[in-house]
Amino acid sequence: GAVVSQHPSWVICKSGTSVKIECRSLDFQATTMFWYRQFPKQSLMLMATSNEGSKATYEQGVEKDKFLINHASLTLSTLTVTSAHPEDSSFYICSALRASAGNEQFFGPGTRLTVL
Amino acid sequence: DAKTTQPNSMESNEEEPVHLPCNHSTISGTDYIHWYRQLPSQGPEYVIHGLTSNVNNRMASLAIAEDRKSSTLILHRATLRDAAVYYCILRPENSGYALNFGKGTSLLVTP
Numbered sequence: 001g002a003v004v005s006q007h008p009s010w011v012i013c014k015s016g017t018s019v020k021i022e023c024r025s026l027d028f029q030a031t032t033m034f035w036y037r038q039f040p041k042q043s044l045m046l047m048a049t050s051n052e053g054s055k056a057t058y059e060q061g062v063e064k065d066k067f068l069i070n071h072a073s074l075t076l077s078t079l080t081v082t083s084a085h086p087e088d089s090s091f092y093i094c095s096a097l098r099a100s101a102g103n104e105q106f107f108g109p110g111t112r113l114t115v116l
Numbered sequence: 117d118a119k120t121t122q123p124n125s126m127e128s129n130e131e132e133p134v135h136l137p138c139n140h141s142t143i144s145g146t147d148y149i150h151w152y153r154q155l156p157s158q159g160p161e162y163v164i165h166g167l168t169s170n171v172n173n174r175m176a177s178l179a180i181a182e183d184r185k186s187s188t189l190i191l192h193r194a195t196l197r198d199a200a201v202y203y204c205i206l207r208p209e210n211s212g213y214a215l216n217f218g219k220g221t222s223l224l225v226t227p
Contacts, residue, residue, distance in 0.1 A: 004159075006159075032212060034214040036214075036217075043201075043203075043217045043218060043219050043220060044154075044160070044217040045217075046214045046216070049214060091157070093159045093160070095159070095160075095214070095215075097212060102209065102210050103210045103211060103212055104162065105214070105215050106162075107159035107160045107161065108159050109158055109159050110157070110158060110159045112157070
């Protein structure tokens with residue numbers, strides 16, 4: 001199947017700092033990528049839809065000024081958590097739509113963010 | 117999105133078959149039934165999907181009720197590596213929208 005990578009796989013930062021997470025589709029181009037977050041013992045919650053060359057669409061309740069999304073190329077989307085706080089600690093997962101595979105969604109391995 | 121209902125958890129012995137049920141009574145005619153699973157601390161991975169006919173692949177089988185209001189994911193011989201949360205999700209063909217995850221079924225496999 002198609003491969004989607006995320007970097008870093010885990011990160012620990014101090015409260016108030018910003019953290020950037022990268023999501024790459026390694027063997028296909030993706031005009032659309034998605035960002036989810038998952039708190040312990042809970043399901044994945046969609047945060048935003050990232051479209052190449054345009055502004056991201058955020059789900060209700062997700063602050064666009066706090067979670068900055070940039071999809072500057074067909075293989076890379078980035079999520080920047082600005083001024084991170086302990087409540088932002090979570091597992092962040094990206095996915096990419098592969099148009100040639102009937103818009104099947106391929107997921108990255110996730111990034112564990114811990115804010116101290 | 118049409119809603120799916122799954123048991124919160126199930127338990128199986130290793131090397132035995134596992135039948136994971138999913139109810140989707142409000143499914144529409146264009147909805148495909150997708151199954152994904154998420155191993156601990158990993159992103160979800162695709163398992164199988166189908167529309168009306170039963171489907172088989174190397175990972176599992178999918179049995180779809182004739183009225184399409186329910187389906188069952190079948191793992192023919194559970195292994196310890198199959199311990200995961202299994203999600204049943206409805207999705208129209210070629211949908212450009214994100215998958216909407218419910219709570220899924222947490223499968224415990226015991227030796």
